Amino acid sequence: MAPSRWRILEGKVAAITGGTTGIGRAIALEYLRQGCNVAINHLGLERDEVHKITLFEEAAAIKAEKVEGEKISRAGDLYEIAGDVTKPETGTILVQKAVDKWGKLDIFVANAGVFEPAEFLT
Secondary structure, three states: OOOOOOOOOOOOEEEEOOOOOHHHHHHHHHHHHOOOEEEEEEOOOHHHHHHHHHHHHHHHHHHHOOOOOOOOOOOOOEEEEEOOOOOHHHHHHHHHHHHHHHOOOOEEEOOOOOOOOOOOOO
8 A cells, every 4th residue: 555645643642452463453543644643452361472473574565665756754653552441541551551651642542342331321
């Protein structure tokens, strides 16, 4: 895929829950392409390790892409934090680690496939 010319997220920092597969993964990869640093959250299960590994491989390939005539990549960096987002402390840790690494957090994508049935207004 060709590098994006718009780069509207350049210099931003994002945290994405459920970031190793599906929609979360696609968001993470495009954010990286746009120049955004991305902290992804995942459960850290052994059976899902292949998804994390291939995500980091794709992120490295994006980082290797050069924008027209530039000597270095302008893609963002990827960081991963394992944890279960159904536990409130996991969200706190995800945000804190992103801030510790990059000094801020601009975007939070609550993407993890967590569903708890409840009455509509409760």
